[in-house]
Amino acid sequence: xxxxxxxxxxxxxxxxxxxxxKAHAEQNIRSAQSLFGSYMxxxxxxxxxxxxxxxxxxxxxxxxxxxxxxxxxxxxxxxxFYKIGTFGKKADxxxxxxxxxxxxxxxxxxxxxxxxxxxxxxxGRCVVYDGEDAYFQDSxxxxxxxxxxxxxxxxxxxxxxxxxxxxxRGATISxxxxxxxxxxxxxxxxxxxxxxxxxxxxxxLAGDTQRLESICRExxxxxxxxxxxxxxxxxxxxx
Numbered sequence: 001x002x003x004x005x006x007x008x009x010x011x012x013x014x015x016x017x018x019x020x021x022k023a024h025a026e027q028n029i030r031s032a033q034s035l036f037g038s039y040m041x042x043x044x045x046x047x048x049x050x051x052x053x054x055x056x057x058x059x060x061x062x063x064x065x066x067x068x069x070x071x072x073x074x075x076x077x078x079x080x081f082y083k084i085g086t087f088g089k090k091a092d093x094x095x096x097x098x099x100x101x102x103x104x105x106x107x108x109x110x111x112x113x114x115x116x117x118x119x120x121x122x123x124g125r126c127v128v129y130d131g132e133d134a135y136f137q138d139s140x141x142x143x144x145x146x147x148x149x150x151x152x153x154x155x156x157x158x159x160x161x162x163x164x165x166x167x168x169r170g171a172t173i174s175x176x177x178x179x180x181x182x183x184x185x186x187x188x189x190x191x192x193x194x195x196x197x198x199x200x201x202x203x204x205l206a207g208d209t210q211r212l213e214s215i216c217r218e219x220x221x222x223x224x225x226x227x228x229x230x231x232x233x234x235x236x237x238x239x
Contacts, residue, residue: 057182
């Protein structure tokens, strides 16, 4: 009984310390995210001299690729076809290069650097098109074919990440309609140089935030591992 009490006392003290350390790590993650969000809002939503407000519909057209039907896709093939479920991940469907070449030539297609936006499921998720051969599901993945003499794609990417998307909830998924996008008001500096400076600063801060989050998540994993190790030692006579 005395040995049981000794083990329980050690575990109680250790688990209390682990719980405190985990709470601190989780709070650090929330604080980092909150700080980044506050800075982003302050950087992107200003007013006054040198700043402009316009609906997205005034700076570019809501665009999407031509529809691809299920019978046109294959599990293997030439050109990866990204649906809403694989957007920003690994494609699980492909289309023939002949269809890709024809549709890219005849119909709207993003330019390298355009910001693709998920319009269904988790709406507002953004991926910058890297220019590689790929095709994207119509209506579910859209972009603003914007005039970069007004607003840089780099700046828009951060704006999209900061705004609250207005959606209409359907039976099973959320949907971002074209009118929602057209009416969304973007605030931006008139100077393209200033847009680039703000976007670059946000890149740096986002990188710092992600590194801090990664360190904290590694700590949380290590603390869980420590707890399991202590339990193993305790119930195998090694504590």
